[in-house]
Amino acid sequence: MAIISEHHIFLSEDANVGLQTRLKDAITRAIWDGRFSPGDRLPATRALAKHLGISRITVSLAYDSLLATGYIVSVARSGYFVAPDAPTRLEVVGPSKIPADERLDWDARLGPVPPALGAQATPADWRRFKYPFIFGEPDVARFPVDDWRDCVRRALGKRHFEQIADDASDRDDPFLVEQIVRRSVSGRGVAASVEEVLVTAGAQNALWIMVQVLFGGRGGSVAMEDPGYPELRNLLRQQGLTIHPIPVDREGMRVDHIPDGVDAVFVTPSHQAPTGATMSMARRKALLDRAEALDFAVIEDDYDYEMSYTSPALPALKSLDQRGRVIYIGSFSKSIFPGLRLGYLTGDARVVDHARAIRTLSERHPPGLTQRTVAYFLSEGHYNSHSRRMRLRMSHRNDVLREELARHGLSPALKRATGGTTLWLRGPDGLDCDALAIALRDKSVLIEPGSAFYSRDDAPKNRVRLGFATIETTQIADGVALIAETIREQVG
Known part of the structure; x- marks a missing residue:
């Protein structure tokens, strides 16, 4: 049996997860990884709370949760210990591999994967882009x-x-x-x-x-x-x-x-x-x-x-x-x-x-x-209130986006917007918006090429859908300037 020092317990930096959960996960992972062994004594709640800079009740609640799930046991007047039968991480052992040509040929049985998401689908890493002119993602900063x-x-x-x-x-x-x-x-x-x-x-x-x-x-x-x-x-x-x-x-x-x-x-x-x-x-x-x-x-x-x-x-x-x-x-x-x-x-x-x-x-x-x-x-009434605030915000962003496009000689297909969170842009003749979208990614700008929305192979190449539900209003001007600059690089 060993005495676990409070200095051996570290909390993750994920602020989206509560302190109690982070502490419980830290101890659980240490048991899974074998750093804490059955019979080892955990730090006292007061000492661990002082070391981590959190409340003692938070440590006590984390210990109670670990007790309930069988990871630790409590011994009167002695403290908390890693349980003798604490759950361990399961090591998955798969069947031995056989040569690929002897495995079931699922490609022949199923055929090609059917298309599901269109080419306009939002990339998973869209949050890393500074100017995301995309549709369908939430404005989480203002959600109630x-x-x-x-x-x-x-x-x-x-x-x-x-x-x-x-x-x-x-x-x-x-x-x-x-x-x-x-x-x-x-x-x-x-x-x-x-x-x-x-x-x-x-x-x-x-x-x-x-x-x-x-x-x-x-x-x-x-x-x-x-x-x-x-x-x-x-x-x-x-x-x-x-x-x-x-x-x-x-x-x-x-x-x-x-x-x-x-x-x-x-x-x-x-x-x-x-x-x-x-x-x-x-x-x-x-x-x-x-x-x-x-x-x-x-x-x-x-x-x-x-x-x-x-x-x-x-x-x-x-x-x-x-x-x-x-x-x-x-x-x-x-x-x-x-x-x-x-x-x-x-x-x-x-x-x-x-x-x-x-x-x-x-x-x-x-x-x-x-x-x-x-x-x-x-x-x-939260839904109506949230929708009203969103509607006012989107109307303002629509106006700002239109003003910035006009400043650079670009005009939407519709002169007047009645609603929505996107804008359909018709670029100059000769513009290839598929290539434009690729070039803009290097400038931290996301757009949706219009060709993905057409059924025919000879779809117009100079159409773009610009979403504005996610991008901050203050970022629109710089984002549009980059779009206009890249269009000029393509078509002069």
Whole structure:
């Protein structure tokens, strides 16, 4: 038996982890690595607290946690010791390797990996870039963390623990569904009942579910915007569907180009992805009229309707739908934070019944704790307050970005923004934005080349999507200057 000195215990520098957890992890790792052996005596709580500069209660709580998990034992009037049977790190021993040519040929059996994320997907290391003009990442510095933490604590309260811990089978949290009906879709003019709402793991999951409901591997014909959402296009292709790309102008999708024979049309009317165009009221009515004439369903992806700068915003397509042809998809992943992965779809009750059955086959239901936390976030008014602050901030950043682009002779495709957190830029003729994006990375600038959003190989090369939800307002001017400088290097 040895006496462990307090000088042999070090805390990590990760400020995002609590002191108690860091101390517990430090002792656990030392036991795993064999530096602390069974029977070794740990430092007294007072001595260790003084050495580490933390409170004695923090050390005591860490020791209590280690006691509960079997890493240490307590001996009356003697102190704490490493347990004789303390858990050790498992050494994984795999089967002996055989020559590669004798292993199962999964490449031949599975074929190529299907495309999933589009080329515009945000790189994992985006935070290291000083000027991230990207879409879909959170402005975490201004997120109401304290309000969110309070909602988590309430969701974990004894009164609700059975609700979030039970196997809910195919059911959603009724509190969340009620809040979606009362506070979310109602704000878009949609009058839905609780039977007409299904909670999903974000908008992407809702799109996948609807493709299964409408086509189920049977094949079919669909129309989508071009340029449009790359992940949707990849999903439709993977399901073997025939895709008709429909051009987009300043009023959104050119609905007069939708051909006869399509079974469904996918559209982003609030802020078209990626151009940001808002579908006019006349165009919305024309789309519903064409849906009636050609007998197709409409899937409305309203992924960031909260970011509408104009008031009142145009109503959702679903609110104008009298025949039940529109399936409305909403998401909390953009308005709260992307890691949340929570959204919903609203449609005819019979559509929702089918969607619920499909969801059950893949994931049963989204996590109960997440659902109940979001329900509180909505019911307490935190969601509306956060969205309002974001909307004002994004409107200001949009103005700043436009001013800086104009200063360098660059102009957005849309002269006026009605909302959103991105800007569609048309560069000078001869510009190759794929090459531009590569060159800008060396200058710590991230942009999204527009070619990834088109369906055809001969897509325009001089289009760029610039996101401004993540970049600080004070960084926009310098970032745009670098973009303009690199464009001049390419095209003169």
